[in-house]
Amino acid sequence: MSVLQAAIYLRVSGRFQAGPDRFGLASQEHDARTYAARLGLQVARVYVDQITGVSSDRVQFQQLLQDAPAYSAVILGVQDRLARDVPLSYAMLGALQDAGLKVYSAGEGALDLEDDSSALGFGIRAVIADQERRRITKRMYGGMLAKVRSGRPARTINAFGWRDGQVDPEQAQWVRWIFERLESTGLTNVAYELAERGVLSPTGLPQWRRAQLVKMVHNPLYIGRYEFGRKGERVSTPVEAIVSEEQARRTQAMLRTRRKEQGRPGAKTAVLQLQGVVRCGECGRVVTTTPVRVRADGRQVAYYFCRATLRAEGATCDHRTYYRMDLLHDVAREGLQQLLSSPTLIQGAVEDLTLPEQQQRRVQADLERLDAQWERWKGALRIGAITPEELATERRRIDQARAALLVTPERPVIDVQAWRDRVGHAVASLPLNEALRAAGITVLVHTGGRVTFRIRA
Numbered sequence: 001m002s003v004l005q006a007a008i009y010l011r012v013s014g015r016f017q018a019g020p021d022r023f024g025l026a027s028q029e030h031d032a033r034t035y036a037a038r039l040g041l042q043v044a045r046v047y048v049d050q051i052t053g054v055s056s057d058r059v060q061f062q063q064l065l066q067d068a069p070a071y072s073a074v075i076l077g078v079q080d081r082l083a084r085d086v087p088l089s090y091a092m093l094g095a096l097q098d099a100g101l102k103v104y105s106a107g108e109g110a111l112d113l114e115d116d117s118s119a120l121g122f123g124i125r126a127v128i129a130d131q132e133r134r135r136i137t138k139r140m141y142g143g144m145l146a147k148v149r150s151g152r153p154a155r156t157i158n159a160f161g162w163r164d165g166q167v168d169p170e171q172a173q174w175v176r177w178i179f180e181r182l183e184s185t186g187l188t189n190v191a192y193e194l195a196e197r198g199v200l201s202p203t204g205l206p207q208w209r210r211a212q213l214v215k216m217v218h219n220p221l222y223i224g225r226y227e228f229g230r231k232g233e234r235v236s237t238p239v240e241a242i243v244s245e246e247q248a249r250r251t252q253a254m255l256r257t258r259r260k261e262q263g264r265p266g267a268k269t270a271v272l273q274l275q276g277v278v279r280c281g282e283c284g285r286v287v288t289t290t291p292v293r294v295r296a297d298g299r300q301v302a303y304y305f306c307r308a309t310l311r312a313e314g315a316t317c318d319h320r321t322y323y324r325m326d327l328l329h330d331v332a333r334e335g336l337q338q339l340l341s342s343p344t345l346i347q348g349a350v351e352d353l354t355l356p357e358q359q360q361r362r363v364q365a366d367l368e369r370l371d372a373q374w375e376r377w378k379g380a381l382r383i384g385a386i387t388p389e390e391l392a393t394e395r396r397r398i399d400q401a402r403a404a405l406l407v408t409p410e411r412p413v414i415d416v417q418a419w420r421d422r423v424g425h426a427v428a429s430l431p432l433n434e435a436l437r438a439a440g441i442t443v444l445v446h447t448g449g450r451v452t453f454r455i456r457a
């Protein structure tokens with residue numbers, strides 16, 4: 001005689017929880033297990049998702065759907081934990097049923113969207129749960145407004161430049177650098193320079209987006225004003241400033257001016273077609289330009305040169321030639337045409353060129369993520385949500401993932417035809433530097449003005 005296997009699916013909240021947790025993990029699991037025993041079901045595994053917000057991640061829910069063939073039924077803790085908004089509740093219940101599982105709730109019994117009265121009950125409870133969520137949100141919101149009025153931030157400030165509610169000296173320095181730099185250089189370049197210097201973005205990634213910089217420049221937090229609340233009821237309180245109001249005003253004005261000029265013939269961005277995508281073929285550092293000057297005959301003149309030749313940058317490179325803008329553009333365009341016409345050249349340009357350090361950083365981040373996962377699983381074991389056997393399974397999975405990360409990658413092979421189509425399209429529809437950036441192509445200028453390309457696969 002085989003016993004029917006069931007899974008338990010629980011959701012525990014991260015936020016919105018103060019004091020004893022009425023729907024806490026332990027009590028939910030207890031109820032679900034008791035219910036399973038009553039139905040004669042054997043619980044094979046407990047899946048737990050942490051709710052971080054309404055649009056919380058549902059990693060374990062996805063896992064459960066994948067594992068569904070192994071079970072005949074799933075038992076939920078309390079229904080309002082399935083999801084706290086109505087459409088999502090239906091979607092999740094529907095997905096479980098589509099996966100062939102019978103769905104029970106420890107509190108409400110069988111849930112079946114095919115059965116009218118059960119579906120109705122489910123709907124009503126979902127609506128009630130949703131109302132409850134909105135009520136809690138509203139109460140929290142009111143509390144936060146009051147907090148700001150009394151001179152404290154509603155939540156711990158964790159913006160870039162801050163850490164755990166305190167100004168972070170190192171990041172704050174970068175904030176000031178960004179505000180100053182944007183006065184003389186465009187968003188694309190500054191984003192590029194930050195990545196170049198290994199400064200991680202506000203979301204912790206090696207690449208910065210222009211929008212992140214724009215947002216930063218307009219965030220009153222940096223001039224020492226913490227704001228909170230919806231439109232019409234905004235409240236603010238002073239906090240430590242990272243940049244002066246003067247500086248912020250200047251940078252904002254510059255962004256406005258540049259936005260107006262963008263795309264207009266003669267605008268800097270239109271003229272410097274290779275800005276941000278050229279590197280020195282000798283030392284690998286960024287190739288930058290002299291300011292664009294307009295001559296009496298209306299011609300615009302600028303020169304590209306390796307930044308590492310500057311004394312301010314340590315003068316570490318001997319590649320001191322200044323290349324006239326229009327000539328370098330011609331050589332680069334011609335070279336690009338040649339590249340696009342030859343599969344051999346294309347494959348040859350694909351190097352193991354994800355910058356080693358950047359790659360290392362990515363691997364490091366992945367390893368840390370695995371460590372964090374492992375800590376969560378150990379936590380799950382401590383509170384009895386999983387068995388030691390399940391913990392061992394996770395250990396094996398994590399070990400495998402670690403091993404895969406530590407393998408040295410081989411030089412990638414790309415689909416030349418697809419790549420060529422993509423690049424051809426980008427070159428035809430975007431300014432040259434944006435097209436090259438989108439295609440992952442770096443232009444290398446070698447001594448004597450020879451140009452080669454490097455492709456990020």
Ligand SMILES: [Zn+2]
Nearest residue numbers: 280283306317
């Ligand atoms: Zn150089």
